[in-house]
Structures are given as C-alpha cells and as structure tokens.
Amino acid sequence: MSIEIEHIRKQYGSFTALDDVSLTIGVGELMALLGPSGSGKTTLLRIIAGLESPDGGSILLHGEESTQQSASTRGIGFVFQHYALFRHMTIFENVAFGMRVQSRQLRLSRQKIRERVRDLLHLVQLDTYAQMYPEQLSGGQRQRVALARALAVQPKVLLLDEPFSALDAKVRKELRDWLRRIHDELHVTTVLVTHDQEEALEVADRVAILNQGRLEQIGTPQSIYDRPASPFVYNFLGNVNLFHGRLLADLSSQRPEGSTQDSNDSSIGFVRPHELELSRELPDDVKAVLASVVRIHATGPQIRLELSIAGNGRPVAAELGRKQFEELALVPGDDIFVWPQSIRLFENAEDASLLLDQGAGI
Amino acid sequence: MSRGRTIPSSMLLRPTTTQRAGRAALILLALLFLTGFLILPVVAVFSQALSQGWAIYRDSIVQEDVLSALRLTCLVAAIAVPLNVLFGIAASWAITRFEFPGKSLMITMIDIPLSVSPVVAGMMYVEVFGLHGWLGPWLMEHNLHVIFAVPGIVLATVFVTCPFVARELIPFMQAQGSDEEIAAAVLGANGWNLFWRVTLPNIKWALLYGTILAASRSIGEFGAVSVVSGHIRGKTTTLPLEVEMLYNEYNFTAAFATASLLTLAAIVTLTIKKIVEGSTGVARNIEEQEGES
Numbered sequence: 001m002s003i004e005i006e007h008i009r010k011q012y013g014s015f016t017a018l019d020d021v022s023l024t025i026g027v028g029e030l031m032a033l034l035g036p037s038g039s040g041k042t043t044l045l046r047i048i049a050g051l052e053s054p055d056g057g058s059i060l061l062h063g064e065e066s067t068q069q070s071a072s073t074r075g076i077g078f079v080f081q082h083y084a085l086f087r088h089m090t091i092f093e094n095v096a097f098g099m100r101v102q103s104r105q106l107r108l109s110r111q112k113i114r115e116r117v118r119d120l121l122h123l124v125q126l127d128t129y130a131q132m133y134p135e136q137l138s139g140g141q142r143q144r145v146a147l148a149r150a151l152a153v154q155p156k157v158l159l160l161d162e163p164f165s166a167l168d169a170k171v172r173k174e175l176r177d178w179l180r181r182i183h184d185e186l187h188v189t190t191v192l193v194t195h196d197q198e199e200a201l202e203v204a205d206r207v208a209i210l211n212q213g214r215l216e217q218i219g220t221p222q223s224i225y226d227r228p229a230s231p232f233v234y235n236f237l238g239n240v241n242l243f244h245g246r247l248l249a250d251l252s253s254q255r256p257e258g259s260t261q262d263s264n265d266s267s268i269g270f271v272r273p274h275e276l277e278l279s280r281e282l283p284d285d286v287k288a289v290l291a292s293v294v295r296i297h298a299t300g301p302q303i304r305l306e307l308s309i310a311g312n313g314r315p316v317a318a319e320l321g322r323k324q325f326e327e328l329a330l331v332p333g334d335d336i337f338v339w340p341q342s343i344r345l346f347e348n349a350e351d352a353s354l355l356l357d358q359g360a361g362i
Numbered sequence: 363m364s365r366g367r368t369i370p371s372s373m374l375l376r377p378t379t380t381q382r383a384g385r386a387a388l389i390l391l392a393l394l395f396l397t398g399f400l401i402l403p404v405v406a407v408f409s410q411a412l413s414q415g416w417a418i419y420r421d422s423i424v425q426e427d428v429l430s431a432l433r434l435t436c437l438v439a440a441i442a443v444p445l446n447v448l449f450g451i452a453a454s455w456a457i458t459r460f461e462f463p464g465k466s467l468m469i470t471m472i473d474i475p476l477s478v479s480p481v482v483a484g485m486m487y488v489e490v491f492g493l494h495g496w497l498g499p500w501l502m503e504h505n506l507h508v509i510f511a512v513p514g515i516v517l518a519t520v521f522v523t524c525p526f527v528a529r530e531l532i533p534f535m536q537a538q539g540s541d542e543e544i545a546a547a548v549l550g551a552n553g554w555n556l557f558w559r560v561t562l563p564n565i566k567w568a569l570l571y572g573t574i575l576a577a578s579r580s581i582g583e584f585g586a587v588s589v590v591s592g593h594i595r596g597k598t599t600t601l602p603l604e605v606e607m608l609y610n611e612y613n614f615t616a617a618f619a620t621a622s623l624l625t626l627a628a629i630v631t632l633t634i635k636k637i638v639e640g641s642t643g644v645a646r647n648i649e650e651q652e653g654e655s
Binding site: 071153 | 541542544551559564
C-alpha cells in the first residue's frame, strides 16, 4: 500500500512541528524519516498512523483519503520506541491480541490464531518464549515481540518509531539487519523513524531528511550521502570540516571539483574528514595548508586525526586508511600539508554560518 | 570502636554504641506511642464489650436495632462503593488520558471532600434537599424523601468517599502512561476491548486498593451521615450512629459491643489492604525495573 502525504501541517501552540510536508512512499518501500529531535519526524509518523490529526493537509493510504480515519481502522502496524507490550499478558497473548480483538466476522478461529502466533514467533526467533511475560525478556527480544505483534494483524503499512534507540549498540545493529531481512521477505510498506543517520542510510530504500518541521532532502541513501542538498544535511550525515574566508580561498582556488563556483566571502566550504589528503611534502599541483597533528585515534579500520591549521589554529578532522597512516608515520606534534580532494560550496547559507558559530562540524 | 579504627571506611556503615542506643530509643518511643494511642484503645473497646461476658456481648449485638443499623451500613456501602468505583475510573481516565480545559480545576474539585469537614458536607445536602432547601418543596410534592431517609445517607457517604478511588488511580495511571492503550487501539481494539483487556488488568490492584479505602470510610462515616440521618432508630441509623446513641443512653456494654463490630471491620479491611499493598508493591517494582532497562 502506498502512502501519500500531502501538505501536512501541525502546530503545537507556537511550535511548528510540521510545515507543509509532502512525501510519497511507494508500495513495498522501506522509507526512513531521519532528523534530529524536534524535527517533526515522529509527529509525521503519528499522523500517518492516525494517532495525531494534522492541522492541514491530507494522508492518502493506497490512494484513499484517510486523514479522518481512526487509528484502529487504518490497517497499520505500529512499533513503539519503548515497546509498549502488554505487561500482564504472555508473549503469546501479546502477539495474538490484534487477532483476538477483531470483530466476530473477521476473527480467525482459535486454532488459526494459535498457528499464526507460532509462525510469527518463529519469524522473530522467539519460539520458546511464548509463555513468558515481557518483563522476563531483554530489550531486543521485547522489540522483536512488538514487531511480531504489529505484523500479526497483517498490516498494509508498518510504522516504526525509533524502534532501536533504547537498545545498546550491538543489539541495535543486529536488529537493524534483521529488520531489513524481514522487510525483504514480507515487502510491507514500511516507514522507519530514526535520528541515527547510520541506521537510516544502511536500512532504508529511501531516506527523507526532516529539519525543523520541513523536508530538507529525499533520495536514496547514496544520493543523499554523495550530494547533500543543504548544509544541514551535509552536517547531519556525518562529521564535516567547514572552511570559510581566507582559508577557503587558500584551499579552493585549484579545487578539482565545482570550479565554476565563486568562493566569495559569504560561502562556506564543506569537506568530509576522509576527503582530506595529507602529505609530508608540499604538493606542487594543488594548493595546500600546513597543519600540525594534535591527536591520533588509531582504533578501528580508519585512523582519525585531529589537526590544527598553522597560523589560526582552526581544528580540522581528517581520516585515513591504516596503510597510508603507517606510510606517513605520524606522531602528535608533526607538521603536515593538508588539502581537500573535493570541496562542496554553499553560498550565503544561513544555517551553515549558524553551524560555524556553534563550532559544529569541527 | 577499636575495630572501627583499624577499618575506617566501615565506621560509617557499622553503628557505634551511641548510634545503637539512639536507634533503640527511637524504636522504643514509637512503640510506646503506638501502644498508648492505638493498641490500648482497641483493647479497651473489646474488653469493655466483653466485660459482662460473651452472652451479654452477643445479646447486645443481636438486638433488632443494631442489626438494622448493620444492614443499613452494608446497604449504604454497597451503593456508595460501586458508585465511587465508576466515578473514580471515569475521572482518572479523563484526567490521565485527555487534555481538556478545566482539568486542573477538576483535580482540585476531587479533593474537596477530603478538605471539607464531613459535618459541613451533611449540612450542604440539608440545604439542597432539606424541607426548606432548594429542592425541598419539589421533592415534597413528589413524595420523595432524601433528608432523614436512606437516600440522604447514601448521598452524604458518596460525597465523603468520592476522592478515594480517583486519588489512588490518577497517580498510578499517570505513571503507567497510555502506551499500551495506544498500542491496543492501533491493533484494532475498540473502546470496550481496550478497557477490559488492557486498562483494567493494569490498574486492578490500585483500583482494589482505592475501593478498600472507600469501603472502610463509607462503613465508618459519622459526621456527614449524622447531619442527614435524623437518628430514627431502626430506620436511618448506621452503625457509627447506633454506637453514639447507645453511648449517650449510658448503655456502655451495648455501645462497645457495637463499636467492636466497626473495629473488626477496620481490622479486616486493614488486613486486606496490607495484602493488596503487597501485590501492588510487586507490580510497582516490576515497573521500575522496566523503566531502568
């Protein structure tokens, strides 16, 4: 079932949660709504579910106007951040609940319900937990039960509200891969709300990035990562170095990419840490600046360096592979030449200068 | 003390002799207080009631007037408690699950019966339903008796006991949140299913606790009932009123025998309350663990 979100607006007092958001989610697609807290992503999800009503705009489920429809009749499965399992029911009863409360004409027979619950518990790999209570399960197991419970009513749309954010990093990653596998198996149209960019980029078919109630960018994970449409998206999707003023001019006069753009005083250049090149000798074909190594984080496959630009002391983050790091044989205090492989310019970007003021993006 | 000096860190944990003495003194003080003000009076009630022997005790209770007072007390409780359960669930549901104007006013209003003297409560009902009250003439015309009759006693009891269930449920339901109910609604449950399958099982212990409090108060209520009852023996006297009347007639043995019934009722409700508290304690612990994980 497709979901069409048309010009949705929502206001809480003087706070604008959603400001004219339009978005279409295709049949069988896994869409991630990504944004920082307060960006309106959860509100949008709750409006799709029918748990909130918008102040304006409409929701079409499978082409059908559904804005006024109640949550219980929309045929959706909802997975909550804090599981919201029924604490006084066994795992079995939790999963069976949605089938048991169906109207008499639609309700499955006891035998059918039992079979279906067993299948679902098998799907979420909790076969042996049927007679336990939620409090006896770990967070990851509980969230799997919550997913089984949501799938039990054969929803046409599955909505997940930060489902993994209460779990620890390892479980979160496991469940993320597992959710993707389940989605590939069942092809239920799915909307996943998350503030974790890695989660969104890794799991979703497409990602919609929200900021302050507005849609910033929508696209496949790769297109969004490679071509961020705004300074906000650039910054939100990972660590980034911001260059402006003279330093930007020093670096970007011979940049290999985007050379048509003028770097006037108000532009800001964005460079990801792994896009920085490092060398002990001054390269002759590109412009580079001198920096000194402040700190080295050498755990993991990528080595992260904290550098300080010579002269003005601006901090810069760089990332390089283990092999290159060993060739350079850097220790803290070393001087090194730095230049960007590519630099992305945003002109007069208000929010970008805001980022600079906050010292974000290193 | 000498051991304390060798392991300084444990000095704080292990009570010293003075600390131990202080603890003993505090416990003793509390015990003396309890004995003097609570245990002795209860013993006095039973010893007075039984002072003339078991037979007289039994005869004092099996009097027609006392039995009728007992019946009336049970009847009033049987009406007032369910009404309060209904009101309590409705009010706490509304307050904890919805936003509406005047919500904080409503919470304050629920507390009025606790802050107003029961005598005043009784007088308010006389003012409204009494012969010279606002509705008095109309009630007379239709031959309806409220004041100095059973309906007035029920009304006064409902008034005094109305906060008990709601006050138990509101904080409990606030702490629980509405997540499970929202989940149930999304899964297609209608209001009926939602209440019976999700809400009620979750609040049952708090509800039972509030009900016990309301029941014990409605059995023991004196002030408000005294104003509206009219003290008609065998008709409008509840047990507490009967005790007072017997006492004023210098019929001490009968008065204490009747009082012992009320005391017994209190002990029974306290015992049930203790058991229920144990169960809610368990439920609350589980909740806390969930909150932590």
